[in-house]
Amino acid sequence: MTAVTAFAATPAPAVLAAPVVVPAPKVVPSRLYALETDALFEFGKADFKASSFNAIENLVQNLLRDYSKVERIRVVGHTDAIGSAKLNQKLSLKRAQVVADQLKSRGVHPTRGFKVEGLGEEHLIKVSCGRKRTPENKICHAPNRRVEIVVTGAKR
Template sequence: MKSLLKVSCVVTCLSALTACASLHDVNNKWCPPEVAPAPVIVPPPAPAVSVERIELSADALFKFNKSGINDLLPEGRSKLDELTNRITTGYVTIEQIRVTGHTDRIGSEQYNQKLGLARATTVRDYLANRGVNTTIEVASAGESQPKTTNCVGNKPTPALIACLQPDRRVEVDVQGIKK
């Protein structure tokens, strides 16, 4: 009988407490305080990392068949200054920069590999000396990734040199978060 009475009391108390849940205007001691649910905070989406490829004509940057800092043409220096400004002001963060030198097919494969790397190294050094403060990788594709397909001949005639012009380039890949 005692245990039946205890069960009855517990049921009555639970019923009273359950009834309190619907009472919003009454502040009774037996009702637990209402707690507002915690606001759901959704973090803003992370900025997207992008890779931007900037292609510079080697003929605009360097004298033909040259690669050193003293071989940069005035137009080339101007293009590199524009690129420096674009990199230093256009990105919140930069994760990586890769500079790849490309050549045409005139000359040996080994020579062209070295020429492409020398051009990429010169561009890297120029950017670093102008305030691009990040690690810049250099590479050479040499003559292995031509853009031209219809240039005829193997001797460096003015016509062939002009035809192969699109193959001579430096590509700068900037990976980072843009502003």
């Protein structure tokens, strides 16, 4: 009798494709500029003070110096906690829009545009101040009243 030996078939080695190198997306740096609204606006108002134009002009000069290409500008208005939340939200949006309009009027035109937001009293920097309209509370809340400008683009 003849012995039959069975051999298991060995699978052929898998052919691996060369790895595909996908470049990482280009990270575009952003920078935050903050303007104190007490320097730009009267308390509770959204009309520029006469002295505000210098602050905006300085910001524009910094943008021209720091960026070879501005892709996007996000302008965010903030208020203090004095007054109603609804009124503060509207005021913060109006102030942010005024700042964005001033930047546009000075020739700042990001390739992907402006985004304008009003956050009212949502992101307070200083939270230990009172909510009543007193001189002490107005002074205490001063850091909360601000317009932030977040610029994304190619730095020089």
